[in-house]
Amino acid sequence: MNVFDRNINIDALFRFSQISHSTQVHLKNVYSSLAVCMFVAAAGSYVHVVTRLLQGGILSVIGSLAMMFWLAMTPHNPETEKKRLGILAGFAFLTGVGLGPTLDFVIAVNPSIIMTAFLGTSVIFICFTLSALYAKRRSYLFLGGTLMSGLSILFLMSLMNIFFGSLMLFKAHMYLGLIVMCGFVLFDTQLIIEKAENGDKDYVWHCVDLFLDFITIFRKLMIILAMNDKRKRGSAVISQPTSDV
Structure with a gap:
């Protein structure tokens, strides 16, 4: 028997038997909206970095929170769907x-980091989403409960670092925050599934979470x-030997 002579059913990789068809349709709407949000957010970043027409700061943060x-205050129904999608786009742009x-x-450090971070984030997000x-x-x-406790710890670390100004504490905050947010991808994805299975089909708000x-x-x-x-x-500069004059 030839072990390589096997039919591989690619479609089977995208079958989620434990998820109902209506919820699968809902997830498609969520991830479609998420993709649009990425493009709109990229446009917002472009406006700040290249055109400088709008500057990111406290006003953009307040604006995104207001959006x-x-x-959240606009009810989810067919009559308000387009309005809510417009609000979502405004939120993504200001973000x-x-x-x-x-x-x-x-x-200022290395522009190539942006693409590396985006690709890394995409891989992390896709892997945890599929999981x-x-x-x-x-x-x-x-x-x-664990993730909310993690957020509380991160908040306390931020308050402490206001007074201590510790680089080590800041790095610990970054790494711990990264771990916590990876956990939130798992949690939020399954929570969205459960909400959809129970009749909550507000894909616009679910997109905000992700x-x-x-x-x-x-x-x-x-x-x-x-x-x-x-x-x-910095280490490379320090370790580089000085040439004799």
Whole structure:
């Protein structure tokens, strides 16, 4: 028997037997909206970095929070669907503008880090998403309490570092935050599935959860890579022997 003479059914890789058809359709809407949000956020970042028409800062943060609050307060129904998609686009755009200062920092260190961080974030997000989709239903929902505790610890670390200004504490905050957000991709994906199975088909709001997960991972990964690149360059300069005059 030839072990290589086997028919591989690629379609089987995309079958989620534990997820109903209506929920699968809902997930398609969620991830389609998420893809659009990525493009709109990229446009917002472009506006800050290249055109400088809008600058990321406290106003863009307040604006994105206001958009998210407006979206949460707008009921989900067919009559408001287009309006809510417009609000979602505005939220994504302002979030992209808000990434501007971080992008400026990374570009000053090494512009190639941006693409590396984006590809790394995409791989992380896809892997954890597939893990949540293929895993047994509700198997990762127990992470909710642990992840919220992790967010509390991160908040306390941020407050402490205001007074200590420790680089080590900042690095620990970045790495721990990255781990916590990876856990949120698992948790949020399965929570969205459970909500959809129970009749909650608000794909616009569910997209917000995953979009925030992606953006937060992307931001933290960019900072981590930039810090490591800066440290390596500093070490290389220090270790380089001086030439005799």
